[in-house]
Amino acid sequence: MARQSGSIAASVSERGAHRAERRGSALLDVADLSVTFAHRGAPTVHAVDGVSFTVDEGEVVGLVGESGCGKSVTSLAIMGLLPRRGVQVSGRAVFDGRDLLTLSDDEMRDIRGRDIAMIFQDPLSSLNPIVPIGVQVAEVLIRHRKLDRAEARRESAELLDRVGIPDPQRRLREYPHQLSGGMRQRALIAMAVACRPRLLIADEPTTALDVTIQAQILELLKSLVRESGTALIMITHDLGVVAGMCDTINVLYAGRVVETASRRPLFAEPRHPYTVGLLGSIPRLDGAREDKLRPIPGSVRDVLPWPDGCAFAPRCDRRVDACVGEPPAMTAAPGGRAYRCVNPVLAVTTPPAALAKEQP
């Protein structure tokens, strides 16, 4: 779980500055979501600090950022899966007209798996090692769709078939350790889509898999989403994953959204220096040999607490005096995009030919 260190005092919320032009009825509307971890004897940690974004029906939204930027915590908070003790969640997460953060445990349990499902990072540890795959898939069907065992079994086989697991009848009887990594993730995806949820949250679904399998799993997710009209929140640190499938991308840094844009504008003209840095640190096969990777200097630990200025400032090469002192506000820009930067990378400074190899 991503936890950001730092000691932000009172978080300055900028409710809705950039959300003015949002459409009226989103499937999921996360507004000013904050999560703080307070353990006795340890400094309070603001893992998520006023995150806002929306997901429309059938839309694929990316949450992108380095580890520790709060992406996973955001998703767990939406699902109500964070531990109660020492964790404080505030803000709103309105799904289909209901604020998920205020629902009772029972109501939330009914929504989980049926309306919103989640796919986790490590498929091996997300499956119960001593229960056959079939039983685990059937469990969801019995729970939410009230099928009896025989029906659930039949349906499970169909589901495995749908997610591209060959010989599903046999696989249903097998245990997680008998399946390959890709198969396991497919099985988990089958469990997640078993009840045709309206929203799917995939938390780094391909990180634990090898590269060839990653592509297959992404392809599978893409086709499932397309066929069923399920909305998808794609949580990843890999902009390559995002490029292939997301409609809208939210870049997170130190618990806040620093840039929101549709896929094309984001990749073509990134505004926030952090986004630029992320794009610059993707290895390119077609780059010239002498092209070095340009990692972002420093690490997520080198943050400035948001109230004192831009958290990215210590690592930023476009830093100006205005970066420090007060947190930069979300600036709305044409095309529904917004960024949180006082000295953004502007399109005019970016010759189109050098898009991928961003300056400065």
Add this chain to the structure above:
Amino acid sequence: MSVLTPGRKVEKLDRLAELAAAPAHERGASLWREAWRRLRHNPSAIVGAAILGLFVLVAAFGPFFVPYGPTDTIGVASGEVRPAAGVIPGPSAEHWLGYDHLGRDEFSRMVVGARQTLLVGVVATLIGMTAGCILGGIAGAAQGLGGRWGRRVDTVLMRAVDMMLALPSLLLAISIAALLGPSLTTVMIAVGAIAVPIFARLLRGSMIAQATSEYVLAATALGVRKHRIALSHIVPNSLAPVLVQMTLTLATAIIEAAALSFLGLGNPDPSTPEWGKMLADAQRYIEISPGLAIYPATAIIVTAFGFTLLGEAMREALDPKLRT
């Protein structure tokens, strides 16, 4: 390069053939089956199992085949045994382990005593395991999944368990047995009671560890209800250490049951053979016939050793760290 002797080679080929012949869906199979496979290849498990197999066979069928009645004082009747005069004949062709102090056939008594010992050991362990697992299961589920109230339930239960654990086990057993009056049931309950806190702690700890695992989070994310998560996900994954502890508890239960009988808290009927009681009886005649003490003592030790060997081997076989 190492040379494969024909024997080793055959062994390897056999293993390969076995693997190839097994249907694919059985080849790796469940973790329990994997543990079983490892257990079969562990020499100390085999020795332990052999001892226990023999013990169980003797306990189950031995009493039907004993040469003499275990309570028949044949030695006194025939005049061969005169304890007052210090005459207790040792092993002979007719009486393999000799006579005891009342002229009964020691071998027959040993065999019949095995049944009593096994019965007490198994029943006591089952009592302890059942009660302990219920306690530990409730505490573990409450702590792992029950939120704030669950943690309180867990705290109350575990403090009670800690109190039991704080008392020396044999002392506790003696107090319980003394409270209930000497009888076979008493021994079973007393020996079972001292195993309760161990099982409770074990299952609880194992369940709490499982409750924070990823697959529980994943099941929660799919809306699976808490009681179902506890029963069908957490408990089955937490049982391996309980199973190991059961085997080890059988060993201590046999020793403790013998100790209680030795102290006169066991079956009040003096004629019923029981190893601990036989050991107690033998004390007075240890100078005349030391064998009378050695036989039951050896039997107790070997049996307990068998359970311990098997238990340790099971622990190794089920250890997730050693899993391939």
